[in-house]
Amino acid sequence: MAVRALWDSTIGKKTVMAVTGLMMVAFLFLHMLGNLKIFFGATDFNAYAAWLRTIGEPFLHFTWYLWIQRVVLAVALVLHIVSAWQLSRRDRRARPVKYAHGLRPQASFATHTMRWGGVIIAVFLIWHLLDLTVGAVNPNFVPGKPYQAVVADFQVWWINIVYIIGVVMVGLHINHGFWSAAQTLGVNRPVRDVAIRATGTTVALLITLGFLTVPIGVMTGLVH
Numbered sequence: 701m702a703v704r705a706l707w708d709s710t711i712g713k714k715t716v717m718a719v720t721g722l723m724m725v726a727f728l729f730l731h732m733l734g735n736l737k738i739f740f741g742a743t744d745f746n747a748y749a750a751w752l753r754t755i756g757e758p759f760l761h762f763t764w765y766l767w768i769q770r771v772v773l774a775v776a777l778v779l780h781i782v783s784a785w786q787l788s789r790r791d792r793r794a795r796p797v798k799y800a801h802g803l804r805p806q807a808s809f810a811t812h813t814m815r816w817g818g819v820i821i822a823v824f825l826i827w828h829l830l831d832l833t834v835g836a837v838n839p840n841f842v843p844g845k846p847y848q849a850v851v852a853d854f855q856v857w858w859i860n861i862v863y864i865i866g867v868v869m870v871g872l873h874i875n876h877g878f879w880s881a882a883q884t885l886g887v888n889r890p891v892r893d894v895a896i897r898a899t900g901t902t903v904a905l906l907i908t909l910g911f912l913t914v915p916i917g918v919m920t921g922l923v924h
Contacts, residue, residue, distance in 0.1 A: 710790065711884075713783040718881035720776040720783075725874055725903065727773060732910035738923055739913075742847040749846045777825075784818060814876055817869050824866030831859075854918035863915055871908030875901055 706712035734752075738745045755765040827837070832849060835841025840852035853859055878900030887896065917923035 710787065713787050714884045716779050717783045717787070718884040720780040721877050721881050723776050724773065724780070725878065725907075727769075728870070728874075728907050729903070732907050735914055736910060738847060738850060739917060742845075745847040745850075746845055750844065781818070781822065784814075814873060817873050820869050821866065821873060824862070824869065827862065828866065850914065851918055851923060854915040860915045860919060864912060867908055867911045870911075871904045874907060875904035878903060 707716070734748060737748045753763045753766060760768075830836045831838045832841070832846070832853065835843070835849065838849055838853060841849045854863070879897050882896045882900075914923070
């Protein structure tokens with residue numbers, strides 16, 4: 701009952717959004733660092749991808765860690781999206797009358813941007829998984845050879861555009877969401893506000909630039 705009451709409350713939904721958001725940021729940061737191994741060549745990158753499937757052995761069986769990670773991230777993503785959607789509905793019900801002359805305060809503009817940015821990110825995530833994880837939309841996908849699939853992928857100009865837009869939207873989402881999460885969890889204080897905002901911006905930039913180096917590396921011939 702206590703868990704249900706917390707979930708039904710606005711602060712409970714915001715807390716779920718904050719915690720799941722930070723979980724996904726941590727994953728993205730580690731994923732970005734792993735992607736940078738592509739600059740060490742096909743052997744190292746493919747070996748890294750193979751190593752991911754052996755994490756936890758012999759306690760865990762082959763690929764179990766990856767599946768546990770995927771399930772946890774999928775649950776976190778669903779909770780994050782559902783919380784955001786329900787909070788958005790509550791916000792609209794609390795403000796049924798539109799602002800005069802279509803003007804909206806800065807906080808509402810940020811919320812609006814986060815909402816539609818989240819939709820774009822969700823679509824991008826589905827495409828990215830189908831492209832480089834499942835290989836369903838990637839004709840050059842070869843299981844066990846992610847290096848070759850990535851290089852072939854980013855030689856197509858429109859795929860680069862889709863990827864760059866998606867990654868930039870992720871960075872913008874993190875930049876605003878990091879501070880919002882700190883606010884929800886009660887971490888931010890007036891004396892820490894500047895530091896927290898700077899940390900969020902730094903993390904967002906590192907993740908964005910880190911992911912963008914891969915398509916840029918392929919386009920410029922550094923990765924081939």
